[in-house]
Amino acid sequence: MSRAARGLDFARRDVLGGASALAALTMSGCSPRVGSAFTATDTHVLDYPTVQAVIRFGEILSARTDGRLSLKMYAGGQLGNERDTLEITTFGGLDFNRINLAPLNSIEPLTKVAALPFLFESTAHMRRSLDGEIGEEILASLEPHGLIGLCFYDSGSRSFYNTRGPIRTPADMRGLKLRVPGSDLYVAMVQSLGADAVPMPLDEVYQSLAQGVIDGAENNWPSFESGKHFEVARYYSLTNHLLAPEVFVMSKISWDKLTASDQALVRDAARQSVPYMRELWDRQVAKSKAIVMGSGVEVNEVDPAPFAAAMTGMWDSFIDDARQRNLVERIQALRGGESE
Secondary structure, eight states, rough: OOHHHHHEEEEGGHHHHHHHHHHHHHHHTTTTSSSSEEEESSSSSSSSSHHHHHHHHHHHHHTTTTTTTTEEOOOTTTTHHHHHHHHHHHTTOEEEEEEHHEEEEEEEEGGGGOOOOOOOOSSSHHHHHHTSSSHHHHHHTTTTTEEEEEEEOOOOOOEHHHHSSSSSSSGTTTTTTEEOOOOOHHHHHHHHHTTTEEEEEEGGGHHHHHHHHOOOEEEHHHHHHHHGGGOOOOOOEEEEEEEEOEEEEEEEHHTTTTTTHHHHHHHHHHHHHHHHHHHHHHHHHHHHOOOOOOOOOOOEEEHHHHHHHHHHHHHHHHOSHHHHHHHHHHHHHTTTOOOO
């Protein structure tokens, strides 16, 4: 078993922090098992677009049911990192979770498709691909794993940042220790560029950068800014290698307790939260970019072609069944539409 796969093994010993927090939640009467509110979690801070979108989702549910269905959000990793909370969600300890694709890659092969580097040519292409049947197929594939996929949220364009110097070509990445989410796909992506991949939860990145445990990481403008990573990693290189989305999921155990009409309400409220999230996201990207640029971080443009060429071989390593290849071909067929 690879290092990344071990990091994604949902053993109970790995979720003690999140489980303990959840136990305290339950004892306090905030859990839906002893109270009226659903629980939701997100590792991002309260004003982050995905958190606000889930809160809006809860507001829609509450308004449409006169308060019968409501939501309590625990943001900022209060209940643990994504690896922790994902397992808790699958066994019904949490009702809703906003999750990155990376921890889902180890349990459902179809989620790897949307995580392929340089698959989406633009934000518009990504949204066009995932708002229809392709996205629905990926979301539906989560149900056998104890999760109901509700919708996709934007996660922006991801680029590399580090403490050493500008990255202009793949050669500049050789020997760099770069944090990645816990996913074999992300590990292979970084290794294909000559860097050393270090799987690590997002909440450990700032300290690891400050202490020199890692040299850098890769993420979008809002995460680079809101996590304060720009304070220690002063070089941001716009490789724009990923446009992988986030996923909003519900525990299937919690889902199965709902009536069919309430299930329909949940799905509709989730869909309604998407345009709100995207509006907030586009604003947040502009705001975060201004903050980072204003801080004096050195930002450099990059020719993406050499990076894409270096990653070509890894596609075949992860896209190895007919269902995955079919989705890739359908996404590629949607290229060339109007860009944003």
